[in-house]
Amino acid sequence: xxxxxxxxxxxxxxxxxxxxxxxxxxxxxxxxxxxxxxxxxxxxxxxxxxxxxxxxxxxxxxxxxxxxxxxxxxxxxxxxxxxxxxxxxxxxxxxxxxxxxxxxxxxxxxxx
Amino acid sequence: xxxxxxxxxxxxxxxxxxxxxxxxxxxxxxxxxxxxxxxxxxxxxxxxxxxxxxxxxxxxxxxxxxxxxxxxxxxxxxxxxxxxxxxxxxxxxxxxxxxxxxxxxxxxxxxxx
Numbered sequence: 001x002x003x004x005x006x007x008x009x010x011x012x013x014x015x016x017x018x019x020x021x022x023x024x025x026x027x028x029x030x031x032x033x034x035x036x037x038x039x040x041x042x043x044x045x046x047x048x049x050x051x052x053x054x055x056x057x058x059x060x061x062x063x064x065x066x067x068x069x070x071x072x073x074x075x076x077x078x079x080x081x082x083x084x085x086x087x088x089x090x091x092x093x094x095x096x097x098x099x100x101x102x103x104x105x106x107x108x109x110x111x112x
Numbered sequence: 113x114x115x116x117x118x119x120x121x122x123x124x125x126x127x128x129x130x131x132x133x134x135x136x137x138x139x140x141x142x143x144x145x146x147x148x149x150x151x152x153x154x155x156x157x158x159x160x161x162x163x164x165x166x167x168x169x170x171x172x173x174x175x176x177x178x179x180x181x182x183x184x185x186x187x188x189x190x191x192x193x194x195x196x197x198x199x200x201x202x203x204x205x206x207x208x209x210x211x212x213x214x215x216x217x218x219x220x221x222x223x224x225x
Binding site: 045 | 116118121146148154155156157160200202211213214215216217218
């Protein structure tokens with residue numbers, strides 16, 4: 001089946017630790033995105049990548065890092081520099097140029 | 113700075129009622145407006161609107177965009193309990209190398225039996 005997968009579904013982290021969230025898609029989409037959602041809030045863009053080996057900061061990139069070594073994969077690292085990392089993280093993808101963004105199931109990160 | 117404002121933020125109605133959700137926006141180089149439905153996890157796509165005045169329809173849901181007044185509405189007729197969700201509005205800009213969607217905070221819709 002074609003789609004976007006994110007893992008893990010739930011993640012717990014101690015303060016001061018880096019953690020990496022996985023996002024994989026088999027839709028042959030060029031563009032991939034990471035969003036963060038806090039309770040009662042809309043989604044906010046963290047990073048996006050329109051092509052392999054290239055990515056751009058979104059509105060709230062501080063404390064996060066990404067890589068795009070393969071078309072199918074766009075992992076997000078939440079670093080210890082992120083002041084308030086507890087949130088729901090959503091990955092999305094779409095074909096370049098124009099089109100709808102489709103979302104993965106999300107990872108809920110809790111910092112203890 | 114791009115801005116998307118949804119109203120109301122929450123709404124409780126009875127099954128069978130009709131609801132109208134609002135979305136106003138300010139965005140540089142508007143390209144499209146999208147509606148998503150979110151039920152506790154990933155948002156699922158409902159509509160993409162690019163042209164003013166053309167209604168998009170899918171079953172009991174419909175949406176229309178007014179590019180002059182910079183707003184969109186999402187209508188749900190004959191509501192059912194399964195329509196309970198957060199409805200998100202997002203806008204996409206074009207050009208300038210920018211990408212990604214700007215979202216509103218969402219409307220939390222509760223349908224009571």
